[in-house]
Amino acid sequence: MVQRLRDICWQVWLPVSLGALWWTLSLGSESIYFPALKNILAEFNNSWLFEHYWSDALPSILRLIAGFSIAVLAGIGLGVTLGLNSRLESAVRPVIDFVRSTPSTALLPLFMLFLGTGQEMKVAMIAFVAIWPILLNTVDGIRAVEPTLTNVAKTFHIRKSHQILHILLPSASPQIFAGARVGLAIGVIAMVVSEMVGRPGGIGYFILNAQRQFDMTAMWGGLVALGILGFLANFLFKLVEGRALTWHKGMQNRHKEGQS
Amino acid sequence: MRLTVTRTAPRGLLDQVAVVLLLGATWEVFGRSAAGQQANIPPLSDSLRQLLALTADPSFWSALGATLTNTGLGLLITVLIGVPVGLFIGLNRKASLSSSALIDFCRFLPAVAFLPLALLLFGATRDMVVSIVVISAVWPMLIQSIYATEQSDSVLQQVSKAFRLTRLDVLRHIYLPSATPFLFTGLRVSASIALLLSISAEFLGGAPGLGKTLNEALVNNKTETVFALVLISGGLGLGLNAVMHLARRRLLWWHPSERTEK
Numbered sequence: 108m109v110q111r112l113r114d115i116c117w118q119v120w121l122p123v124s125l126g127a128l129w130w131t132l133s134l135g136s137e138s139i140y141f142p143a144l145k146n147i148l149a150e151f152n153n154s155w156l157f158e159h160y161w162s163d164a165l166p167s168i169l170r171l172i173a174g175f176s177i178a179v180l181a182g183i184g185l186g187v188t189l190g191l192n193s194r195l196e197s198a199v200r201p202v203i204d205f206v207r208s209t210p211s212t213a214l215l216p217l218f219m220l221f222l223g224t225g226q227e228m229k230v231a232m233i234a235f236v237a238i239w240p241i242l243l244n245t246v247d248g249i250r251a252v253e254p255t256l257t258n259v260a261k262t263f264h265i266r267k268s269h270q271i272l273h274i275l276l277p278s279a280s281p282q283i284f285a286g287a288r289v290g291l292a293i294g295v296i297a298m299v300v301s302e303m304v305g306r307p308g309g310i311g312y313f314i315l316n317a318q319r320q321f322d323m324t325a326m327w328g329g330l331v332a333l334g335i336l337g338f339l340a341n342f343l344f345k346l347v348e349g350r351a352l353t354w355h356k357g358m359q360n361r362h363k364e365g366q367s
Numbered sequence: 368m369r370l371t372v373t374r375t376a377p378r379g380l381l382d383q384v385a386v387v388l389l390l391g392a393t394w395e396v397f398g399r400s401a402a403g404q405q406a407n408i409p410p411l412s413d414s415l416r417q418l419l420a421l422t423a424d425p426s427f428w429s430a431l432g433a434t435l436t437n438t439g440l441g442l443l444i445t446v447l448i449g450v451p452v453g454l455f456i457g458l459n460r461k462a463s464l465s466s467s468a469l470i471d472f473c474r475f476l477p478a479v480a481f482l483p484l485a486l487l488l489f490g491a492t493r494d495m496v497v498s499i500v501v502i503s504a505v506w507p508m509l510i511q512s513i514y515a516t517e518q519s520d521s522v523l524q525q526v527s528k529a530f531r532l533t534r535l536d537v538l539r540h541i542y543l544p545s546a547t548p549f550l551f552t553g554l555r556v557s558a559s560i561a562l563l564l565s566i567s568a569e570f571l572g573g574a575p576g577l578g579k580t581l582n583e584a585l586v587n588n589k590t591e592t593v594f595a596l597v598l599i600s601g602g603l604g605l606g607l608n609a610v611m612h613l614a615r616r617r618l619l620w621w622h623p624s625e626r627t628e629k
Binding site for chain 1: 379382383385386387390406407408461464465466467468469471472474475476477478479480481482483484486487488559562563565566567570571577578581584585590593594596597600601603604605607608
């Protein structure tokens with residue numbers, strides 16, 4: 108019990124003291140670039156809760172959800188197809204490697220040429236960027252399924268669709284979730300970048316616009332909002348992952364106990 | 368008894384070439400079609416021609432050099448900061464408890480969001496690009512370094528205690544060899560992030576480099592140049608991966624993962 112309390116203290120002291128340090132150091136701040144933390148938080152309180160939330164944060168969140176969902180569905184779908192069909196997969200590998208290695212900002216002009224600068228471009232950008240880790244991890248996960256499982260399925264003449272849904276996908280799900288986590292992180296980056304170059308609207312645009320108008324307090328407020336958004340997105344994702352992969356954690360813990 | 372016949376070329380290669388040719392043909396046809404003209408998409412042949420024209424242009428080479436320098440410099444600073452700090456945090460339980468909340472928060476903060484601030488502080492210069500690259504690439508490197516310290520074999524640790532090895536010896540002979548593969552993975556991830564953020568910061572901020580060239584081409588509606596630059600960026604990304612792969616083969620030749628039959 109005491110050890111737990113001590114651990115919590117150790118976890119908490121650094122963020123709290125850094126926050127306090129920032130607060131006190133910036134209290135009398137005259138610099139335009141680094142306004143007082145007090146003012147930033149006041150501004151955040153005023154505008155983001157809840158006025159700007161509706162106009163800027165919510166559209167961004169919705170776009171992120173839309174893009175990420177497309178990436179997950181398409182990524183898993185294509186991943187399963189490629190994972191099951193190794194000839195197709197090796198044939199398409201070079202193209203996938205090429206497109207995946209291209210820095211996504213370089214692809215931004217392509218999206219702008221095809222889709223303009225509106226909602227579709229932003230959602231498409233998020234989906235396109237986030238799909239690759241999911242796709243590749245799904246392929247790896249499907250490939251790595253225990254051959255025993257597939258052999259048993261064949262022996263029992265289980266239908267292919269059932270095999271995929273009930274054997275392959277659950278077995279590959281730790282890998283898929285790992286890929287989805289990476290995809291979420293880069294999806295957030297793509298969201299910010301696409302909003303910075305696209306039509307007005309969204310957190311990314313808000314931050315850039317605030318800087319253009321030299322409203323630094325608003326800019327920092329936007330950064331805080333973005334940080335919270337990213338943190339919440341990953342926190343929620345971890346919750347979902349934790350529920351879905353309880354069996355996997357149990358297996359890993361048993362292995363660890365077996366080793367030590 | 369059956370004699371096996373050896374093939375001269377790997378079977379998959381034909382398939383791969385076929386896919387690439389098919390995609391190239393589709394692009395070419397689409398670019399020449401009415402829909403392609405309307406969407407302002409140049410056919411593959413025009414883009415490739417523009418690519419060749421670019422290689423003759425000295426300003427392209429200086430832009431490429433700027434991007435590579437930004438990436439390299441940012442990566443160097445990232446490694447210099449990320450590896451020691453990560454190793455320290457990983458080996459020191461109190462440090463790891465203290466920093467876990469901070470790292471978990473900062474790693475998900477998109478570095479591009481700091482671009483406006485960096486623009487104000489540094490202007491559209493190399494410093495701006497490198498600072499953005501470092502802010503974003505340092506987190507994967509840090510996290511991998513911390514992860515790397517957890518991977519060492521407990522038996523080896525007990526052996527080092529039994530032989531009363533000094534701290535330095537423990538670091539050199541136990542932690543570093545087991546940590547190096549993970550450090551390398553971190554380096555690979557950080558390298559791609561560094562390239563991506565380099566181009567992004569140049570594109571959004573206007574600092575000299577491939578990103579800025581791309582932006583200018585886009586704004587002036589020179590679509591062949593845009594596509595040529597996209598192809599070049601893809602090549603850069605592939606080249607970076609290839610370099611990392613070769614470097615891993617050279618540096619980690621002793622590690623089981625490199626020595627097992629593939």
